[in-house]
Amino acid sequence: MPDQARERSVVEAAPKQLFINGKWIDASSGATFDVLDPSTGKLLCAVADASPEDGMAALEAAAAAQAAFAATAPRARADMLMRAFHLLHERMDALALLMTLEMGKPLAESRGEIAYAAEFFRHFAEEAVRVNGGYQVAPAGGARFLVTKQPVGPSLLITPWNFPMAMGTRKIGPAIAAGCTSVIKPAAQTPLSMLALAEILAEAGVPEGVVNVVTTDNAGAVMEPLIRSGVARKLSFTGSTAVGRRLLEQCADKVLRTSMELGGNAAFIVFPDADLDAAVDGAIAAKMRNSGEACTAANRMYVHTDVIDAFGAKLAEKMAALPVGRGVDDGVRVGPLIDAAAQRKVQQLVTDAVERGAKVLTGGQTGNEPGFFYPPTVLTGVPESARMRHEEIFGPVAPLTPFSTEEEVVAAANDTEYGLVNYLYTNDLSRALRVAEALETGMVGINQGVVSNPAAPFGGVKASGLGREGGPTGIEEFLETKYIGIALA
Numbered sequence: 001m002p003d004q005a006r007e008r009s010v011v012e013a014a015p016k017q018l019f020i021n022g023k024w025i026d027a028s029s030g031a032t033f034d035v036l037d038p039s040t041g042k043l044l045c046a047v048a049d050a051s052p053e054d055g056m057a058a059l060e061a062a063a064a065a066q067a068a069f070a071a072t073a074p075r076a077r078a079d080m081l082m083r084a085f086h087l088l089h090e091r092m093d094a095l096a097l098l099m100t101l102e103m104g105k106p107l108a109e110s111r112g113e114i115a116y117a118a119e120f121f122r123h124f125a126e127e128a129v130r131v132n133g134g135y136q137v138a139p140a141g142g143a144r145f146l147v148t149k150q151p152v153g154p155s156l157l158i159t160p161w162n163f164p165m166a167m168g169t170r171k172i173g174p175a176i177a178a179g180c181t182s183v184i185k186p187a188a189q190t191p192l193s194m195l196a197l198a199e200i201l202a203e204a205g206v207p208e209g210v211v212n213v214v215t216t217d218n219a220g221a222v223m224e225p226l227i228r229s230g231v232a233r234k235l236s237f238t239g240s241t242a243v244g245r246r247l248l249e250q251c252a253d254k255v256l257r258t259s260m261e262l263g264g265n266a267a268f269i270v271f272p273d274a275d276l277d278a279a280v281d282g283a284i285a286a287k288m289r290n291s292g293e294a295c296t297a298a299n300r301m302y303v304h305t306d307v308i309d310a311f312g313a314k315l316a317e318k319m320a321a322l323p324v325g326r327g328v329d330d331g332v333r334v335g336p337l338i339d340a341a342a343q344r345k346v347q348q349l350v351t352d353a354v355e356r357g358a359k360v361l362t363g364g365q366t367g368n369e370p371g372f373f374y375p376p377t378v379l380t381g382v383p384e385s386a387r388m389r390h391e392e393i394f395g396p397v398a399p400l401t402p403f404s405t406e407e408e409v410v411a412a413a414n415d416t417e418y419g420l421v422n423y424l425y426t427n428d429l430s431r432a433l434r435v436a437e438a439l440e441t442g443m444v445g446i447n448q449g450v451v452s453n454p455a456a457p458f459g460g461v462k463a464s465g466l467g468r469e470g471g472p473t474g475i476e477e478f479l480e481t482k483y484i485g486i487a488l489a
């Protein structure tokens, strides 16, 4: 099939309605909103725009399904997740094309995300059957403590546009494994991947009402009544710190359990004893995954004064050589940004840094092509006063700043309200561990530019969030601990 016809057929085949109680339905008002292809700025399709009443219907369906789902055998829930894992792999080509069309990332990265997303299902299928409690003798004797785990209950899952499927499976996987039903609200810019996932989950045998998907471009109006309803017991949110703060306030009303995966401001530190070529490759991985539109993206690169010129030259050469274009085209490594506002923001941050004294080694200026592209950019001598030192760039811009001592760079890395991840490159093991322990983040990459792994506990400290997703404890976010005291006669 010619490329354009295949693009059209994948979009046409994708569900575009709300998924409530196992049925595909239009929004009750009949309203829709548009989804654009960020590589052209053109319309891809229209998707159902839920009203607050539709949102409530989804939550009521989740609440009605909760007790029966909690009572299913853990093995049955594990089997649903494993079937969904296999279906994601079987449909990889079409799903990757759909994701690239709505989000922009190159096809190879979309395939990588779908494999990563599927892995959360496999990981939590394995966890579902290993939820353990305990039995203990009371310290004073005479009584016994029985400790058991139960599902938290109906959960609200809100996901961002930058990883349209993996940020969903990271929540849906443990929710299903734990026996929780849910209402998922994907980002308005990328609803199609989540709707396609709902179709797969239904095919995998997930019962009606257990997973509901509500799409809307009026997130606040639809989600706030659900959060405040007293019906939902949990909110798991991935998105910006600004929205996360607002949602935490809303959750306080009914004291909901919360998991918050929020923004980041990762430092990428290169010590003078590092393998410089490996550090450059790591910097490209940490910066250019998802065109820099990742919470884990290296946002501040601190490079020792002895090596900053050599590092900057190598990085600029490699960044300048990365092919930019539509993610569907062969060989493209850098797709567009998500929208015109993102493109404008990146340009403003670069202009601000340059006005404050930074030097452009490559890139630095948007072109006139259609779509929301920004060229891979390397800046050096970026001062601490630059806005991009304190705000998420969310674009393909690597800002370098020199440092002299370990103490100085640790203090600079920690001088941010965020605390998601930092990276460091050094061949000195003692230094690596000393610095990793001193950094105020939930995660640290030592001599590696990517930390995401479904089997590891992902999450941040400070304003980067609460709780951990994935890893051995990810399922705990969807479990309550109940202690039953037993008197012995």
Ligand code: NAP
Binding pocket: 158, 159, 160, 161, 162, 163, 167, 185, 186, 187, 188, 189, 216, 217, 218, 219, 220, 221, 223, 224, 238, 239, 240, 241, 243, 244, 246, 247, 260, 261, 262, 263, 264, 294, 295, 296, 392, 420, 460, 464, 465
């Ligand atoms: P965002 O604006 O905070 O949106 C995230 C989600 O929240 C979207 O589904 C959005 O819906 C929804 N939302 C917005 N306002 C809301 C409200 N008042 N009530 C309920 N829901 C609301 O973030 P984004 O721009 O999509 O994503 C980028 C951000 O996510 C960055 O800050 C990034 O660092 C962070 N992120 C963090 C992680 C992590 O694991 N720590 C992972 C990925 C991304 P609409 O799309 O309709 O606005």
